[in-house]
Amino acid sequence: MEQVVRRNTIQKSTIENVVLSSCDHPTAETIYQRVKDVLPTVSLGTVYRVLGDLVDSGRVRRIAVPGAPDRFDKTTCTHAHFHCSKCGSVVDIATTFGKEMLDALSTNGNLIVEAEVVFKGICSNCNC
Numbered sequence: 445m446e447q448v449v450r451r452n453t454i455q456k457s458t459i460e461n462v463v464l465s466s467c468d469h470p471t472a473e474t475i476y477q478r479v480k481d482v483l484p485t486v487s488l489g490t491v492y493r494v495l496g497d498l499v500d501s502g503r504v505r506r507i508a509v510p511g512a513p514d515r516f517d518k519t520t521c522t523h524a525h526f527h528c529s530k531c532g533s534v535v536d537i538a539t540t541f542g543k544e545m546l547d548a549l550s551t552n553g554n555l556i557v558e559a560e561v562v563f564k565g566i567c568s569n570c571n572c
Contacts, residue, residue, distance in 0.1 A: 458482050459494045463504050469515040469525070469534040507534060509562060522559050528567035537563065 462478045463470070470478070476491045495516060498504040507515040509527050515534050517525075524537040550556055 455479075455483060455486055455490050456494050456497070458486075459491055460498060460503065463495070463498065463516050464518045466516075466518065469507060469517050471513040471515055473513065475516065507562065508560070509534065510564075524561040524563060526563045526565065526567070528570055529564055530566050530570040533567055533569075534562075535567070 458479050459475060462475050462482075466475075466478075468474075472488070472492055472495055475495065476486070476488050479486050479491060495504065495506075499506045499516075502520060505517040505520045507517055507525055509515060512527070512532060517536075519536060524539050525534050526537050527534050546556055546559075
């Protein structure tokens with residue numbers, strides 16, 4: 445299978461900069477709107493394609509949120525997230541995955557290379 449090599453373009457660098465400067469785990473649509481402020485002619489397809497490339501290269505992490513659009517995270521190290529089922533916000537949870545937990549999950553010769561944990565509930569802003 446032939447690997448496609450994509451050029452560095454103004455679109456790619458702008459999309460990457462938008463994600464890397466975001467602290468709110470934006471969706472592709474949100475990223476598209478932010479990029480359009482800088483590059484009015486950018487297409488949603490270009491945003492999706494570049495986000496896929498950034499995820500594949502390990503520069504950005506895709507967060508799958510069940511029942512909601514994927515989010516994109518500039519923090520690529522293993523960490524958990526909290527998803528508010530009321531307002532839809534996604535925030536980082538600073539936690540470590542202990543050796544004991546990973547050892548227990550790695551039984552029967554399985555090798556864990558990445559963990560993705562998303563807690564769902566109602567955030568403190570919505571729980572007032």
